[in-house]
Amino acid sequence: MVKTEATALTTQLNNQGFIIINDVYTYGHVEALLNIIDNTPPNKDTFRKTADLFAIRQFFKAVPKALPLIFNDKLKAIISQLFGEGYFVTKAIYFDKPPQSNWFVAYHQDLTISVDRKAExxxxxxxxxKQNQFAVQPPLAILQNNFTIRIHLDDTDEHNGALKVVKGSNLKGIYRPDAIDWAAESEEICQVNKGGVMVMSPLLLHASNRSTNSEPRRVIHIEFSNSELPPPINWAEKYNYHENH
Incomplete structure (x- = not known):
C-alpha cells in the first residue's frame, strides 16, 4: 500500500467509519484457514453451534494454528499504515452464518469490551x-481509538448477510438506534470479496439482514486497541500480534 493510498483510506475510515480492502488473502490462504477451523474439535465452552449460527469466541485461544495465516505481511502492513504502532488484539470471534440462517442483527454500536474481572x-x-466472560462499556475515548477488522472467508453481499452501516455514525459518539434520522442518514451495504477485509470503528452503527440465498457468510472478527486499562482490570484476550511469526 503506497503512502497516498494509506492516507486516503485513513481519511475515509475517519469520516465514514469503515473501509473495505480486498485481496488481503488468497483463496488458498482462505481455504487453509477454513480447514484449520473445520478440524478444530468443537468441545470448548467458547463454541456455540446451532442451525442458525456457528460461533467460536476467544478464537485465537481456541484455534491458535490460525494465527500465522491471519497475521500475514499484508494485514500487518494495513494495521501499521492506517493506525501506527502500539495496537494489540483485545478480542477475536469466528462467525459462520450458514446458508439456512434466518436471523438478523438490528442496528447497534459495539460499545463493550471484554475484560478479566469486574471492578467499580x-x-x-x-x-x-456471559460464559464466564466479563464485558463492560468503557469511556468513549477508548472506543474512539479502537478499531475492528473483519476478515471475510466468503464473498459477501446483501443476499447472505453483509453488514449494513450508517456512514459517518462513528463521529456522533453514543448514537442510539432508535434516534437514527433516516431523512438525514445514509445506509450502505458493505460488499466484501472472499479474502478481503472490512476495517471499521466500533462506534459505526451496523446491522445485518437474514440470508436469502444458499451461500454461507463466514467472518473472523478481530478487535484492536492501544489503550491500557486501569487496575485491577485487564483485557481478557490481549494478544500482541507483532510477536507472531
Whole structure:
C-alpha cells in the first residue's frame, strides 16, 4: 500500500467509519484457514453451534494454528499504515452464518469490551457476564481509538448477510438506534470479496439482514486497541500480534 493510498483510506475510515480492502488473502490462504477451523474439535465452552449460527469466541485461544495465516505481511502492513504502532488484539470471534440462517442483527454500536474481572471504576459501566466472560462499556475515548477488522472467508453481499452501516455514525459518539434520522442518514451495504477485509470503528452503527440465498457468510472478527486499562482490570484476550511469526 503506497503512502497516498494509506492516507486516503485513513481519511475515509475517519469520516465514514469503515473501509473495505480486498485481496488481503488468497483463496488458498482462505481455504487453509477454513480447514484449520473445520478440524478444530468443537468441545470448548467458547463454541456455540446451532442451525442458525456457528460461533467460536476467544478464537485465537481456541484455534491458535490460525494465527500465522491471519497475521500475514499484508494485514500487518494495513494495521501499521492506517493506525501506527502500539495496537494489540483485545478480542477475536469466528462467525459462520450458514446458508439456512434466518436471523438478523438490528442496528447497534459495539460499545463493550471484554475484560478479566469486574471492578467499580469511574467511567466503566453496564457490566455483563456471559460464559464466564466479563464485558463492560468503557469511556468513549477508548472506543474512539479502537478499531475492528473483519476478515471475510466468503464473498459477501446483501443476499447472505453483509453488514449494513450508517456512514459517518462513528463521529456522533453514543448514537442510539432508535434516534437514527433516516431523512438525514445514509445506509450502505458493505460488499466484501472472499479474502478481503472490512476495517471499521466500533462506534459505526451496523446491522445485518437474514440470508436469502444458499451461500454461507463466514467472518473472523478481530478487535484492536492501544489503550491500557486501569487496575485491577485487564483485557481478557490481549494478544500482541507483532510477536507472531
Amino acid at each position: 471504576i469511574a467511567g466503566f459501566s453496564a457490566w455483563t457476564v
